Amino acid sequence: MLDADLKTQLKGYLERLVRPIHIVASVDDGEKSRDLLALLDDIAGLSDRISVETRRDDDERKPSFALATPGREISLRFAGLPLGHEFTSLVLALLQVGGHPPKAAAETLEEVAALAGDFHFETYYSLSCQNCPDVVQALNLAAVLNPRIRHTAIDGALFQDEVEARQIMSVPTVYLNGREFEQGRMTLEQILARLDTGAAEREAAKLAAKAPFDVLVVGGGPAGAAAAVYAARKGIRTGVVSERFGGQLHDTLAIENFISVPETEGPKMAAALERHVREYDVDVMDLQRAEALLPAGDDGLVGLRLAGGAELKARSVVLSTGARWRQLNVPGEDEYRNHGVAYCPHCDGPLFKGKHVAVIGGGNSGVEAAIDLAGIVQHVTVLEFDDKLRADEVLQRKARSLGNVTIITSAQTLEVVGDGSKVDGLVYRDREGGDAHRLALEGVFVQIGLLPNTEWLAGTVELSPRGEIVVDERGRTNVPGVFAAGDCTTVPYKQIVVAMGEGSRAALSAFDHLIRAPLPASGKPVAQAA
Structure with a gap:
């Protein structure tokens, strides 16, 4: 065996x-x-x-x-x-x-x-x-x-x-x-x-008692990890707040384009990132969701309020909150989430063995999902809104070679339908002819890109119409002392290697900001004053 x-x-x-x-x-x-x-x-x-x-x-x-x-x-x-x-x-x-x-x-x-x-x-x-x-x-x-x-x-x-x-x-x-x-x-x-209902209150009290940070990184994905490493190497007090250290890496199975590493898996890379960060004197506060960014007060410290009620303070902040799977926002999607509507084909695919499923999205992630699912399910139908697939040509050729994969382009998903307990179909409109069609199926895998995790920042930093944090060439936001990096920003190409580079740049910019900014009232850097 x-x-x-x-x-x-x-x-x-x-x-x-x-x-x-x-x-x-x-x-x-x-x-x-x-x-x-x-x-x-x-x-x-x-x-x-x-x-x-x-x-x-x-x-x-x-x-x-x-x-x-x-x-x-x-x-x-x-x-x-x-x-x-x-x-x-x-x-x-x-x-x-x-x-x-x-x-x-x-x-x-x-x-x-x-x-x-x-x-x-x-x-x-x-x-x-x-x-x-x-x-x-x-x-x-x-x-x-x-x-x-x-x-x-x-x-x-x-x-x-x-x-x-x-x-x-x-x-x-x-x-x-x-x-x-x-x-x-x-x-x-x-x-x-x-x-243990008392655990959350105890944790909030511990967080609230922490001394201010020189650099506080919000998010533990590739951008956040890189920012933490670069900040910590400067010898300044560095903290990381993350809801899930590793971020979207945990939902990524195969990684084959990270330079110098021919092939790895997302969870392995996430674990390696955390090990690297913890080699430095970084205060990692995992399982914490940021709820509000608070403007700097008279002490010059930016505040970060967490979902548990605790508030952290820092001289500078790097926002690297990443992104999550984009939803279809059609009737039936919320009703049947986890009851036929899924977002991770690697995780949930085996539960649909021998069944007919659809993949919504014709980019790399959608076509890769269709290829993987084809080896498990009876049939896969790929629905793409555009008039052509957007996936790499090598993936398109592989998908078209599979006998149990059907590709439909110019298809607008209108509704996910079910019997009240689980999915049994999907309705889409042919964007060229205008006719509506109903597919009989038992699963819908949504693969239509990412949505930045920035709703909680509305009104505090400038966001683009797509909800991305607007940054300049140094990773600076419109708020002094607040920087941003990774998939949550306006920087194009949402790739791991790009996010790491942007996280490093944001941390260097934050350090540059600190050495030029006035000292706290104590006259000493925060790391020493603590």
Whole structure:
């Protein structure tokens, strides 16, 4: 099941186990159960601390397996074969059940261990979803830390009957005690905040008590990370506020045009960016959403109010809030979001196996989505508003060569329709003939570009008609001391490499602003005055 190189790497990790691990596999006579047993045998053969027991007459999902260790009450189970993106989740679960210390803040670990109540989590994932491992790993760790927390990670593509019964059409989807809890990427801290209502107030108080920053970066994507590194290297007090460190990288599967790196994946690059930023003396405040930019007061400090109520102060600010998927804004889109309307083909594609879906958008992202989905679904229809596709020619040729891909241009999407619980069709208008047509389908993947995350800045900095922050050649906004970079700005070409360059330039401009600006009332730079 595992190749020689992977076995060698895994064996090295398993040498860190300090407690024995007992794996209980629930299987039947099916092919997937045989594959699971082969996987578990490979793992057990790499460490004398791991044993495997097989059960066929229990009531657990089949195939599935639980991880346990003597003397500790742990309820952690994988339903399916956690390969693909979830193989890392399996390795971490083995290490944590086996006593290897987790990489998380001690305060967070203590809060999870102290949670009162009984929590039974079920997470539906797909092996191609790059966001699912974050949720699976967070809840697995919670189950290791707290005996009253149970977690089962379920491969939705393998347990289609459950997916259909619960009408799950987006991953990750988490159930708590039998009820839907959340959809989408979550970290352990976010889950904890949902379960422990006092956690948010404590975090807000900690943030509000922070000393002012010389440079405060808002956003943790490629532009924000680059800005933080360049600012920190100047030896000034630097902070980063991010709602999700890594930004859109987490939703990007393949990256093949980042110079010097022939091929990588978005989540890997996001993790590398965060590691690089944390090598410097940067205060990273993740999982924080900016709510308002406050004008500088008599002290010359710009304010940033966060959604939790805390307010941060800084001598300069770099706005790098990035962008999000643009919506169709047609009837039915909101009603059927996560019930047939999706925005991440890599994550949710496996849930539409054997079905007819549409991809809205004929740019690179749309055509790439159609190509990927064609290997999973029965048929893909690409709808493009323009009279021609805008994707690179190599992608167009690939899409047109696939027998289960239909391309319709000059198509204006009018409505997403459904039966009240899930999507069953789409209505579009032929822009040349004017006639309306209805497509019978079960999924709609929206890939029509990005929308800047700048609504919260309206009235404080100048925005373009498209909502982008207007910047000059130095990344300066119309507000003194406030700079901007990346996909949220008027700079053309929304590319990772461009965003990094713009973030670096904005940080250098902010530093130039600081050395020319009057000192605070204390007569010392903020970094020293703190």
